[in-house]
Amino acid sequence: MTSEPKTLPTEARFIPKRLEEVRKRALENPEEFFAEIARELEWFKTWDKVLDDSNPPFYRWFVGGLINASYNAVDRHLKRGLRNKAAIIWEGEPGDTRVLTYYQLYREVNRFAAVLENLGLRKGDTIAFYLPMIPELPIFMLAAARLGITFTVVFSGFSAKALAERINDAKAKVLVTADGGFRRGKVIELKKIADEALEMAPSVETVIVVKNVTARGAKIDVPLTEGRDYWLHNLLPAHAKVDPVPVESTHPLFILYTSGTTGKPKGVVHSTGGYLVWVYATMKWVFDVKPDDVMFCTADIGWITGHSYVVFGPLLHGITTVMYEGAPDYPAPDRWWQIVEKYGVTIFYTAPTAIRMLMRYGEEWVKKHDLSTLRILGTVGEPINPEAWKWYYTVVGGERCPIVDTWWQTETGGIMISPAPGIQLVPLKPGSATYPLPGVDADVVCEDGSPCPPGQRGYLVIKRPWPGMLMTLWGDPERYVRTYWQRFSKPEEGKWIYYPADYAMKDEDGYFWILGRADEVIKVAGHRLGTAEIESALVSHPAVAEAAVVGKPDPVKGEVPVAFVVLRQGYTPSEELRHELVEHVRKTLGPIAVPAAIFFVEKLPKTRSGKIMRRVIKAVLLGKTPGDLTTLEDEASLDEIRRALEEFK
Ligand code: PRX
Numbered sequence: 230m231t232s233e234p235k236t237l238p239t240e241a242r243f244i245p246k247r248l249e250e251v252r253k254r255a256l257e258n259p260e261e262f263f264a265e266i267a268r269e270l271e272w273f274k275t276w277d278k279v280l281d282d283s284n285p286p287f288y289r290w291f292v293g294g295l296i297n298a299s300y301n302a303v304d305r306h307l308k309r310g311l312r313n314k315a316a317i318i319w320e321g322e323p324g325d326t327r328v329l330t331y332y333q334l335y336r337e338v339n340r341f342a343a344v345l346e347n348l349g350l351r352k353g354d355t356i357a358f359y360l361p362m363i364p365e366l367p368i369f370m371l372a373a374a375r376l377g378i379t380f381t382v383v384f385s386g387f388s389a390k391a392l393a394e395r396i397n398d399a400k401a402k403v404l405v406t407a408d409g410g411f412r413r414g415k416v417i418e419l420k421k422i423a424d425e426a427l428e429m430a431p432s433v434e435t436v437i438v439v440k441n442v443t444a445r446g447a448k449i450d451v452p453l454t455e456g457r458d459y460w461l462h463n464l465l466p467a468h469a470k471v472d473p474v475p476v477e478s479t480h481p482l483f484i485l486y487t488s489g490t491t492g493k494p495k496g497v498v499h500s501t502g503g504y505l506v507w508v509y510a511t512m513k514w515v516f517d518v519k520p521d522d523v524m525f526c527t528a529d530i531g532w533i534t535g536h537s538y539v540v541f542g543p544l545l546h547g548i549t550t551v552m553y554e555g556a557p558d559y560p561a562p563d564r565w566w567q568i569v570e571k572y573g574v575t576i577f578y579t580a581p582t583a584i585r586m587l588m589r590y591g592e593e594w595v596k597k598h599d600l601s602t603l604r605i606l607g608t609v610g611e612p613i614n615p616e617a618w619k620w621y622y623t624v625v626g627g628e629r630c631p632i633v634d635t636w637w638q639t640e641t642g643g644i645m646i647s648p649a650p651g652i653q654l655v656p657l658k659p660g661s662a663t664y665p666l667p668g669v670d671a672d673v674v675c676e677d678g679s680p681c682p683p684g685q686r687g688y689l690v691i692k693r694p695w696p697g698m699l700m701t702l703w704g705d706p707e708r709y710v711r712t713y714w715q716r717f718s719k720p721e722e723g724k725w726i727y728y729p730a731d732y733a734m735k736d737e738d739g740y741f742w743i744l745g746r747a748d749e750v751i752k753v754a755g756h757r758l759g760t761a762e763i764e765s766a767l768v769s770h771p772a773v774a775e776a777a778v779v780g781k782p783d784p785v786k787g788e789v790p791v792a793f794v795v796l797r798q799g800y801t802p803s804e805e806l807r808h809e810l811v812e813h814v815r816k817t818l819g820p821i822a823v824p825a826a827i828f829f830v831e832k833l834p835k836t837r838s839g840k841i842m843r844r845v846i847k848a849v850l851l852g853k854t855p856g857d858l859t860t861l862e863d864e865a866s867l868d869e870i871r872r873a874l875e876e877f878k
Pocket of ligand 1: 610
């Protein structure tokens with residue numbers, strides 16, 4: 230939801246001296262600055278060069294260095310006296326729990342790594358994980374990383390087709406899934422979805438199946454294909470030691486698919502060294518990590534927030550991470566607060582959409598619990614509206630905890646713009662992510678790339694590389710350059726500027742306000758969806774000739790997708806067909822992509838060159854004036870949209 234930014238009156242103009250000093254040092258001498266942080270991790274061999282910028286925009290960090298993610302997240306802590314400290318506290322939706330100490334995690338990671346090794350997987354291979362929020366997921370991520378196997382986690386809410394597409398793009402040889410997962414008391418039969426995906430994904434030779442729901446009382450059939458599918462427990466050795474493989478800093482740790490402006494998801498590739506250093510540093514700055522912290526980041530590990538702040542961030546720091554399997558309001562709207570109280574959570578990190586949803590249930594649900602251990606509250610994924618911010622600050626945080634509104638993306642690896650209480654807390658303004666973190670050279674520019682004056686909306690840009698940045702898009706380096714670097718870079722002048730495709734504004738105090746996406750991507754309940762992906766799902770149905778999808782503001786979800794559909798000859802609009810299309814999108818992409826409404830129209834507004842004018846559709850949908858219509862081919866198409874909307878009322 231993009232609310233108009235309102236600057237709250239701040240007392241006197243505050244000069245964050247310490248923060249400014251650190252930011253200045255990072256920008257003046259980034260190599261020295263980041264080398265100092267990188268040295269806090271353990272390297273098998275120190276890098277030769279902190280930043281290799283010889284082939285922009287393919288920047289490479291800590292080149293020549295050898296490191297292992299699993300070793301740094303697990304083994305390193307055993308020597309620091311953390312053997313019996315809780316690494317992962319897991320809570321299942323039905324209320325069952327599991328705790329893994331650092332030593333137990335170490336043993337499990339070794340056993341799981343032995344399974345992968347015995348299957349013949351090695352550095353350079355890729356593996357796909359399609360798992361619910363159970364401890365086996367981070368254990369497998371760490372086991373893969375231990376061997377230098379590049380992993381890709383596919384969110385367990387995605388459909389068979391979406392899973393197949395990702396497996397095929399990543400060319401994964403092995404898929405790890407589970408019999409099923411629990412969600413709102415129901416069983417999602419993941420193995421069945423995986424089987425469907427595998428019919429479309431021939432690269433997979435082996436499937437490892439985690440016995441999850443059937444081990445916890447669910448009665449479902451789990452068919453295994455002989456010679457291809459194996460229960461994990463039948464492969465696991467009783468104990469094993471697998472040496473961590475030192476990999477180059479630039480070795481791809483993982484690929485994570487995210488939505489862009491075309492129907493094809495982008496495989497964002499993250500490095501090992503740079504990514505780890507960035508996640509490690511941002512944990513310090515933003516969450517002000519202390520040794521006895523208990524961090525509860527509510528994101529699913531299937532998204533980047535889960536990768537960086539459920540798994541790697543907390544484990545790199547040797548603190549306790551809390552993983553919860555289910556829905557925030559199941560069985561009751563105080564499920565999260567119960568968990569915070571039960572485990573003494575100190576850092577809580579979630580999305581604005583969840584805050585808005587929980588806010589609707591009323592504050593009694595929060596007040597029932599002692600949340601006095603909380604120290605820092607974070608938000609991520611979409612702009613937060615001031616009402617939700619204030620509720621979070623007052624009701625959840627008891628006006629004691631700073632809210633860190635963190636702006637970043639799948640591509641950035643970790644947080645980029647955010648308050649940094651670990652360095653110095655600045656006065657907060659609800660809805661502003663405050664300042665860029667050290668080493669992040671962010672600005673807001675106008676159409677022509679010139680800096681935007683304070684108070685004016687422009688485009689967010691990052692003017693130099695940072696360690697957590699993506700290395701490329703898997704198998705498509707041209708798309709990497711085109712998507713992120715073409716818009717504002719001036720290669721002939723040696724200027725390379727990263728374009729995140731977000732609108733932003735800087736205010737008089739230099740605070741950044743992120744104002745929503747500037748491309749055809751929408752954020753639905755914090756999840757990133759390409760309107761083009763939903764459109765191509767719709768047109769893959771035999772009844773649909775053309776489709777246009779736009780985001781409509783929603784008080785809880787931020788935005789919801791709304792579709793305008795032109796039917797093929799021989800098909801007529803009906804409630805039944807509408808329902809069929811909804812089901813078709815659910816099946817093709819997954820439940821999160823389902824349009825909130827589908828409108829049937831005779832034609833769509835297009836430019837003379839045949840491009841659908843989503844901007845115009847959106848304006849009509851919101852009852853606004855459509856703006857510049859000089860390129861519109863046929864004005865009658867607008868009346869069509871109006872008529873469809875009217876009929877729906
Ligand atoms: O539009 C911005 C929005 O989420 C996008 C990135 O989405 P994704 O790659 O799925 O990563 C989400 C979690 C890091 C951004 O381009 N976004 C993220 N954080 C914020 C935000 N918008 C406003 N305020 C934020 N704090």
